[in-house]
Each structure stands twice: as structure tokens, then as C-alpha cells.
Amino acid sequence: MIESQVIAAINSPEKLDEVLSSNCNVAFLMVGDILTVGDNVKRLQKHNIKVFVHLDFVDGIANDRSGIRFLAEKIRPEGIITTKNHLIKYAKKEGLITIQRLFFIDKSAIKKGIQMLKAAQPDAVEILPGVIPRVITELAEVTPLPIIVGGLIENEQEIAQALEAGALAASCGSPRLWNTDM
Template sequence: MKLTTKKSHDIVDLIDSQVIAAISDPSQIETAVHSQCNVAFLLTGDICTLNQMVDKLQGGGMAVFIHLDLIEGLKSDKKAVDYIAENIKPEGIITTKPFLIKYANTVGLITIQRLFLLDTTALEKGIQMIQSSKPDAIEMLPGIIPKVVDRIASEYEIPIITGGLIETKEEIMTSLEAGALATSVGRTSLWNLDL
């Protein structure tokens, strides 16, 4: 089944390094800018610091995706998406909320649907969500489940990013070999892998 949208090639084209810097603390910004990663998932910040962090990352040549659900001072609603698109101008957003994916698609942001795959029921609901919201890519957590990556990669034409609980280069490679486009990693020691 095909789940791609008109922008899905954009996320594929953005990925040079298959390791994405998952930034959970502002102190990691400088490390990310000087790493091999060319894409950052911003999992921290607030309405007052967001613009400065995105500018620093983009100024360092990184594409930035803001995890909308984790930014303090922004309600996870359509107005927050409008504010981010018009004022912050990242390449895209990450969210667990399908209605925000649908809306962000209409304002030109690249969208990543984050899915927590705890069991078969969560996987089935996740597939229903992506069929409905039509994100440009999905981020599957935890990222150490290559069997599920392989299943989704073989059944659906949508870029997959894995993340969560990844601690070694071997785990990254296993995820990529299973069909993931890239892996988001919070461990800064893995941000300089040449993948």
C-alpha cells in the first residue's frame, strides 16, 4: 500500500547522514552543529528560545524538525503550527497528533508522525493514523525493533526513521538494514558516525 505524499521526496533528499541528532537539551546544540549529522530533531525548548535554537542549527547547515508536543509555551494546536511555519521556519515538525500532521501538510511543513509501538494494537493504530494523516515520514519508537521496521518498509512506501533506546552503532546499522531511512539518536557520541 502506498502512503507517500507529494513532499515525501523532500525528507529523503534532506538526509545526507543517516544519523539524526535528537537534541533533548539546549547544551547539545553546539555539538550537533559540529557533528556529521545534517538533520536535527529539536526535542527541547520553549517559545522564548526556539527561534534562537533553530537559527543556530540552520546557520550550521542543519535541517531542523521541531517536536511540537515538547515545546514549552506552545499549545499543540493549529495556531502553534501557524506560528512555527510563519515565524520559526523549520523544515518541518514532528508530532504524535494526526490532526496536526494533516494541518501542517497544508502550510508547507514536512511532517513526521511519531509512533510509539508498544504492542500489536499500537502498531495497527499507528498504521491507521498514518493512512489518515498522510505524513511525509514516520518515526518509530523504540528503534530497536527491526522486525517491525522491515514489516512496515516492505508493506508501505513511506520513509521510516527509527529512534529511542538506540545506544550503539550496531543497533543503528540493524535498523538501517531493516529498511529505515535514518535513525534519530540522542547519544552525542554517535553523531559523528559516517553513515
Template sequence: MSVISYALKRNPLIASLTDTNDLDKVLDSDCNIIILIQSDIGTLKEIVDRIRETDKLIFVHLDLTKGLKRDASGVKFLSEFVGVDGIITTHTNLIQVAKQYNLLTIQRVFILDTASIKQGIKSINSSKPDAVEILPGVVVPHIQNYLKSLSDQTIIAAGLIHSEDEIQHILQNGAQGVSSSSLGLWNKE
């Protein structure tokens, strides 16, 4: 069982931190995984160091980090200087680079139509990330048949998920985890 799968078995909800003013709330949450979204390179290490004091896994959304270039040097910086556990990206080539630095990887895939599902699966099969984040997450139950071909992948749903009922429905129908920036959901299992 992968590190990500183990953390999600303990609590399937992932805290996506979009506002650093909510850092204390995420640190106090029951979530075992934190995704830093829209972080800033100037404060990133300080935030990661605070999270590091807990036993939570730390992921940085590489594509949305201000001041950080989406290339091999950016991945190396996150690994060697910042000390994150993993990255999230839409870029297949960065998944491979992150693996060279022993980082956990989550590939973000946007589902717009059947063609995007097929292209996403092709990309995932090529890059072989540790987990896949499907956006919008509310579509996961509707694309279960396509996701069966990703049987080795941990599926995370994210985006447009607003209630505990939606979370439960998604978890019962194709996802092992749900990522949310909604503070009110972080302490619910």
C-alpha cells in the same frame, strides 16, 4: 526523492537535541537533520536562527515544546515566526495542518504490541506524513513485515538505540534513518 530521504541518504543519523547546552556539538556534527526535543518557546527562535546558518534541516517536536500549544496556531507560529523546516508530532490532525503551511512532517508512532502497530499504520495511511518515526527504534527490525505496507514512507527509528552496531542493524532491516540524542553517535555514519 523527498527532502528527508535525500538528507538521510547523505547521513542516516539524525541528531535529537534534548539539551540546548549541546547546540554547538550538534552544529558541528555530521548530521543533516536536527530535531529539537523539549525545547522552550522562549529560546526556540534563537536556536533555530543559529541552526539556520548551516544547511541542516530543522524539526521541532511539537508535542514536547514548552509553552507551545499543540494546535493550528502553534503550527502557524513555528512556520511563520520561528522558521522551522518541519514538525514531529503524534497528532494526525497536526500533520494535515503542517502541510497547509508547507512544513515537512514526521509522525511519531509508539509500538507497544500488534494492535498499536496496526493502529499506527492506519493513522499513517490517513495522515500521509513525509516520514514516520517508530519508537522504540530497536523494534524496527522485528516489525519489517508490517512496515512493508508503508512503502511510500521514510522510516526513522528512535529510542533505546545506544550503539553503532544497533544503528547498522536497524538501517539494514527496515529504517532509512535513526534519530539519537546520544552525542557520541552523532558523528558516526
């Protein structure tokens, strides 16, 4: 599914155009609302970009079973990203690929995050910040899930370090990194 190990994290409307001319074949849609998300998803998919809607950032889609059903049936992205366990479970039932986003700010957050992964059973995990190779390695040792890193990634060296530590891919908000060849 992932051809480029750099995932476009689209966090402003202006970046939609930029991702279309990049090497990215996967995008995390982190902008918009219920009125624009459908058009944005279709536009990206028309360019063979697999789209994951970040439910914590797209306004107007309820954080409940009906919101997930609406997204799956009407918008039809490849999957979702969220920090919420219950949305992971609902999305899996609707046939969407699920990515659980976790913030690892200290040891207790890592421990709690691992428990959340076991409970929700997402298809992949995104950890933030993405510039902590030691933690990536530790997580890879305790979960078979594909690991995506994101947040605070500024250059190709940080992407390479994350991949070397065990990450599958890096989500980057900076368009200058979207053509990085790893």
C-alpha cells in the same frame, strides 16, 4: 535531504553546541519553549542543519492551527515531529515537512499506528523504540513512507541493523553517535 543517516535528537540545551560540530545535517529539536525555539532553529540552520521541531516537547506553542501557523511563519523550521494526527494535517497545509512519531509497544499499537499513518498522511514516520528490526521490516512492507527509528539506540550496530531492516535514518540522543558514518 538526508546526508547523514544519523539524526541528532537534541533533548537538552547542552546538546545544541555538540550537534554543530557533528556530521549530522538533520536535527530533531526536542527542547526549549516559545521564547527559545526561534533562536535555536536559526542557529542550527545557520550551520546547514535541517531542523524539525518536536511539538510534543517544545513548550508554549499551542497544539492547534494557530500554533502551527506561528511556527511556519515566524520560526520557519523545515518541519515538525508529533504524535498528533491533527497537527500533521495543519502542518502539511502550512507547507512544513511532517514526521509522525509512533510508539510500537505491542501488536495493537502497530495496527493502530498504521491506521493513523493512512489518516494523517505524514511525509515520514518515526517509530520507537528503534531497536526492533523485525517491526521496521513489517512497517516498510505496508507503507511507502520513509521510516526513521529512534529510542533506546545505544551503538552503531543497532543503527546498522535498523538501516538494514528498511529504515532511512536513526534519530539518536547520544552525541557520540552523531559522527557515525553509515
